[in-house]
Amino acid sequence: MVAKLLLGACIAGVMPAHSAAPQDDCKGPSEDCAAVGRWNFSVALGAGVRTNPLVNGEDIPLVVIPQVSYYGKRFFLNDLDVGWTLAENDTNQLNLVATPGYDRVYFYRTDLQNFFITGFSPSGQVDYTASPTVAENTPGAVKIPPRPRRITYLAGPEWTFKVGRISGQLDVLHEITGQNGGDEIRAALGIPLLESTGVLTANIGITWKSAAIVNYYYGDNTIYEGGAALDPFIKVGYTLPLAGKWRFNAFAEYERLGNAIANSPIVAEHSVATAFVGAVYTF
């Protein structure tokens, strides 16, 4: 229902400006603009890590990170996200998007999202353990039996906007693959801090996950049942063009897990940190 209301509001706010059509201010390839009908491939090579908040969860290495995108007149694909642009003008864009559920990356190294995060990481395809809760030698410890967390997709409207140099994004998503039926709201602002030869940008935002999603990943029928969770995050990134098709890239991100997630017995950390330093080659 929330998604429907937002979709209606966004359409009402954006549609009068323009129907879906290519932007007039996009005249050539740039950081903000992509050629319609062309595939874009890039790969990042470097060193980095994403921490895993699960008990006994192994951190996720960032070594080789492939990226792919395609923009049609309205259709687009960003790695594992697909979408359709309903309407846009110079500063607003309204899309319908489908995007994978994120939390599975902590449970399965083989999750497709980890391919786009770790790429061909040297640590190989290893499933994370989903069962351990408390050390087995702990007196009175209760063991949570492992259970699968399947690949899920969420879909819904997405509104992106730009006010001056600040850009914003709001996604209202609903799980559509029949696994948990949960909802998720993602909201973020991108703020350029320094723009010269290189660009320093800060992203701040939140991810709200309904109880259905939280419990699908972090709950247990007999031991733990969480409520909705609000995860705020901040990310600072720097990119600098290098020779040819190379550019330097470094970023650091900190995400605070909501209490409903952090309090789960299978979660050991209250936050997730990510850092990467490397170079990106665009084909």
Add this chain to the structure above:
Amino acid sequence: MRQRLSVPFTPSRVRSEIARACLRGSLSVLFGSLSVLLQPPASAATDSGGDAIQLELSPRICTLALNDKQCDTLVRATWKSAREESLCLVILDRQDVKRCWEKYTEGTYSIELIFTEDLVFQLKDLQLQQVLASEVLRVIREAIRYRHKRRQPWNIFD
């Protein structure tokens, strides 16, 4: 495409001939002048007659699709003339391409070419001083349109 060697038979040239005939005031001269009009001048007759050198290219247009960066194709240039000619085929700004014939009435030259802009093919005399015929192999690019990328603050590089 038919190329003319000498001065073209233009409408202004016709008007000049008529004015001169009127000034003479003589009907016979007028008739004479009219007969001249009806019979094109010698150079023009050469132009519009069978002596013109025809230069044809195949293909005449290279269309670059969205993802194409350059044309890479076999080009065939064919020329014909009613009389024997001694000439060279060259491509403007491509000094590596040159093919000459001596006392031929026709010739064909095929070459694999890689190019990104229009190519001007010229038939010149053996001294490469006078252009006898010219034809352009055009490059047409499919218009590239751009649109805003979608920002993903959750994405690792956005």
